Amino acid sequence: xxxxxxxxxxxxxxxxxxxxxxxxxxxxxxxxxxxxxxxxxxxxxxxxxxxxxxxxxxxxxxxxxxxxxxxxxxxxxxxxxxxxxxxxxxxxxxxxxxxxxxxxxxxxxxxxxxxxxxxxxxxxxxxxxxxxxxxxxxxxxxxxxxxxxxxxxxxxxxxxxxxxxxxxxxxxxxxxxxxxxxxxxxxxxxxxxxxxxxxxxxxxxxxxxxxxxxxxxxxxxxxxxxxxxxxxxxxxxxxxxxxxxxxxxxxxxxxxxxxxxxxxxxxxxxxxxxxxxxxxxxxxxxxxxxxxxxxxxxxxxxxxxxxxxxxxxxxxxxxxxxxxxxxxxxxxxxxxxxxxxxxxxxxxxxxxxxx
Amino acid sequence: xxxxxxxxxxxxxxxxxxxxxxxxxxxxxxxxxxxxxxxxxxxxxxxxxxxxxxxxxxxxxxxxxxxxxxxxxxxxxxxxxxxxxxxxxxxxxxxxxxxxxxxxxxxxxxxxxxxxxxxxxxxxxxxxxxxxxxxxxxxxxxxxxxxxxxxxxxxxxxxxxxxxxxxxxxxxxxxxxxxxxxxxxxxxxxxxxxxxxxxxxxxxxxxxxxxxxxxxxxxxxxxxxx
Numbered sequence: 001x002x003x004x005x006x007x008x009x010x011x012x013x014x015x016x017x018x019x020x021x022x023x024x025x026x027x028x029x030x031x032x033x034x035x036x037x038x039x040x041x042x043x044x045x046x047x048x049x050x051x052x053x054x055x056x057x058x059x060x061x062x063x064x065x066x067x068x069x070x071x072x073x074x075x076x077x078x079x080x081x082x083x084x085x086x087x088x089x090x091x092x093x094x095x096x097x098x099x100x101x102x103x104x105x106x107x108x109x110x111x112x113x114x115x116x117x118x119x120x121x122x123x124x125x126x127x128x129x130x131x132x133x134x135x136x137x138x139x140x141x142x143x144x145x146x147x148x149x150x151x152x153x154x155x156x157x158x159x160x161x162x163x164x165x166x167x168x169x170x171x172x173x174x175x176x177x178x179x180x181x182x183x184x185x186x187x188x189x190x191x192x193x194x195x196x197x198x199x200x201x202x203x204x205x206x207x208x209x210x211x212x213x214x215x216x217x218x219x220x221x222x223x224x225x226x227x228x229x230x231x232x233x234x235x236x237x238x239x240x241x242x243x244x245x246x247x248x249x250x251x252x253x254x255x256x257x258x259x260x261x262x263x264x265x266x267x268x269x270x271x272x273x274x275x276x277x278x279x280x281x282x283x284x285x286x287x288x289x290x291x292x293x294x295x296x297x298x299x300x301x302x303x304x305x306x307x308x309x310x311x312x313x314x315x316x317x318x319x320x321x322x323x324x325x326x327x328x329x330x331x332x333x334x335x336x337x338x339x340x341x342x343x344x345x346x347x348x349x350x351x352x353x354x355x
Numbered sequence: 356x357x358x359x360x361x362x363x364x365x366x367x368x369x370x371x372x373x374x375x376x377x378x379x380x381x382x383x384x385x386x387x388x389x390x391x392x393x394x395x396x397x398x399x400x401x402x403x404x405x406x407x408x409x410x411x412x413x414x415x416x417x418x419x420x421x422x423x424x425x426x427x428x429x430x431x432x433x434x435x436x437x438x439x440x441x442x443x444x445x446x447x448x449x450x451x452x453x454x455x456x457x458x459x460x461x462x463x464x465x466x467x468x469x470x471x472x473x474x475x476x477x478x479x480x481x482x483x484x485x486x487x488x489x490x491x492x493x494x495x496x497x498x499x500x501x502x503x504x505x506x507x508x509x510x511x512x513x514x515x516x517x518x519x520x521x522x523x524x525x526x527x528x529x530x531x532x533x534x535x536x537x538x539x540x541x542x543x544x545x546x547x548x549x550x551x552x553x554x555x556x557x558x559x560x561x562x563x564x565x566x567x568x569x570x571x572x573x574x575x576x577x578x579x580x581x
Contacts, residue, residue, distance in 0.1 A: 003524065005521050006488075007373050170405060176522060177523075178487075260578055
């Protein structure tokens with residue numbers, strides 16, 4: 001193990017290299033440009049290819065091509081760039097092509113700004129492109145996790161032949177933390193007999209396509225995808241709980257907001273309020289089972305997000321009316337601070353549960 | 356500190372991404388200010404949208420330090436906007452200028468336009484090095500980064516600052532090992548190591564070192580520590 005100091009953006013790049021990714025197609029956009037800068041330097045060191053595409057539409061389609069050929073491949077962007085990629089993401093899902101897409105969210109809608117945000121939750125977890133499909137969505141909350149989960153993302157993508165999105169925000173991409181790098185690399189590349197690697201490498205003809213003009217055949221694919229999404233939902237929900245044992249008011253937050261909320265929970269407890277934290281690590285599949293179990297005991301939920309209340313809807317579904325779900329958010333690239341979230345916790349607790 | 360009484364009038368900090376330029380520039384500006392000199396802090400970081408000098412503008416202006424950074428809404432943009440007041444610092448003789456340059460060769464492009472105002476011998480140009488960062492872990496890496504920046508901005512570094520740290524996981528051994536590697540590079544480059552940086556709580560435990568140690572106060576904080 002060696003320890004180095006990394007920016008979140010660099011950790012994603014290093015995680016990709018360590019997962020055996022040798023192809024990156026992308027287009028710089030703040031606040032993820034250091035990721036493209038990093039890979040432009042790092043990929044040639046390991047015999048890989050970094051290519052700056054002419055647009056995000058081009059980069060996602062280059063990802064499609066490289067994935068068809070069986071390569072581990074990644075692209076990244078933020079806000080407007082991710083919106084441009086939605087058609088490509090739907091094609092990747094339809095053609096069942098493993099790939100990793102990074103979204104470092106920024107203030108929106110529209111051109112918005114370059115400050116941190118979590119307002120792309122709906123876009124990532126509920127579609128965004130057309131058709132019935134799901135991305136697997138991971139939400140790391142530290143630089144170490146950005147590194148580790150990028151590696152996990154490639155494994156999940158290959159395991160399920162599905163695009164995987166890593167969702168973080170500008171602060172996560174820009175901040176620096178120490179990370180442990182393993183000295184020995186163990187890359188678990190799976191065989192891809194479906195890939196279009198040429199008839200020297202596979203029997204007969206391999207065809208990769210998402211066009212099914214005959215509705216019966218389209219429905220066959222949809223049914224297969226539906227079964228796959230059910231498997232993923234059953235197997236891959238990931239979540240972290242903090243001080244939930246006796247918690248009456250439970251905060252739910254992912255990514256950067258979960259770091260803020262952890263501090264809030266500690267301060268609330270110091271002030272006599274039995275608070276706890278649920279931190280979803282997979283946003284799709286959302287950790288329904290975990291949140292649902294907590295809803296058996298908790299008296300009140302507070303979803304804290306850098307948006308108008310998007311993940312809150314999934315918390316409501318998981319709670320199924322057993323406990324009220326409130327939301328606290330800052331918008332437009334603003335970051336809630338510990339004091340203001342704590343005030344909200346105090347207000348809800350005194351106004352409801354604590355009486 | 357004696358170091359800050361003897362500095363040249365113009366002091367420029369450059370280095371790879373995340374080497375610690377901004378924190379060091381802020382600390383140096385504060386230290387020079389304490390010696391009674393007039394100080395102008397120049398934010399030349401046009402590429403990093405977060406954690407940059409302009410965020411502490413108010414705090415530093417309250418100390419009597421002039422902070423030169425993009426004005427108004429440009430402060431929140433990632434566009435190449437430079438204040439004309441920068442020429443005032445370079446050409447006038449009133450202020451001690453502390454320049455915080457963006458990371459790597461990309462970040463140092465902006466410095467190139469000021470070379471005509473920086474005659475040889477008139478300024479300190481510090482390469483900030485953290486050997487715990489990915490591209491500057493050994494002397495070879497440090498020299499490569501130095502050359503890339505020099506070729507981009509067309510200025511020659513005059514000294515190296517040893518700023519090795521692992522953020523909150525830093526201990527005295529980290530700092531000393533970083534100084535050892537940085538010194539190797541400095542010897543090959545025939546440049547002095549001007550000073551070592553360490554957090555205030557560590558600075559006292561660094562003994563038997565032949566260069567000054569600058570105790571650092573951190574100004575940039577992550578949201579959950581505010």
